[in-house]
Amino acid sequence: MLVTVNRALSGQVRAFEEYSSKPSFSQEAIVIDFATTPEYVRSVLPPGLEPGDTPAGHILMSTMESKLCGAFDCTIASLDVKFRGKPGTFILEIIISNDLPVTWDREVWGEAKNTDTCRPWRSGDWRYAYAVRDGVRLIEVQAKFGEDLPPRVRDAINFEIKAYPH
Structure with a gap:
């Protein structure tokens, strides 16, 4: 009996690993690049x-x-x-408006994310978006845009810190 259960679990684990090994995302996004100072960057990096x-x-x-x-x-x-x-990027903050993606990312990938409020809207050429964390509106964008850019694939490395050695 134990052997049958272990085989069944092993098959389920393999199926889950296969399903989750190729996570693809589609998105409609506003991306804003900004300049900062080397001092600030050094002050927040691990x-x-x-x-x-x-x-x-x-x-x-x-x-x-x-x-x-x-x-x-x-x-x-x-x-x-x-x-x-x-070269790559380091994520300072991720705010997600749904519990399931936050739970998935924390439990499966070990990423630190927060559930709170972020909302993008579009109306014609106008785009509006905001992000709130713990009741504080951290980011707000309102702008008129031209034609949408064609879809692109971003080939970049995100460096994530999972643990610090003692």
Whole structure:
């Protein structure tokens, strides 16, 4: 009996690993690049990461959808960094407007995310988006945009800190 249960669990684990091994996301997003100072970047980076060549960051405000956790609104604040000379980004904050993606990301991928309120809207050429954390409106964007840009694939590395050695 125990052997049958172990085989069944093993099959379920393999099926889950296969299902979750190729997470794809579609999104409609507003991305805002910003300049900052090397001093600020150094002050918020964890050990092992260093500022990128140019002190810059990015705010992404979007509606996303994934086969893993459905549709959700998301705001991400990140900085350009380097790890052992290799360029990438480090995420300072992720706010997601739905519990399931936050739970999925924490439990499966070990990412630190927060559930709160973020909402993007569009009306014709106008876009409006905001993000709230603990009752404080952190980001708000309102702008008139031109034609949508064609879809693009972003090939970049996000450096994530999972644990610090003792």
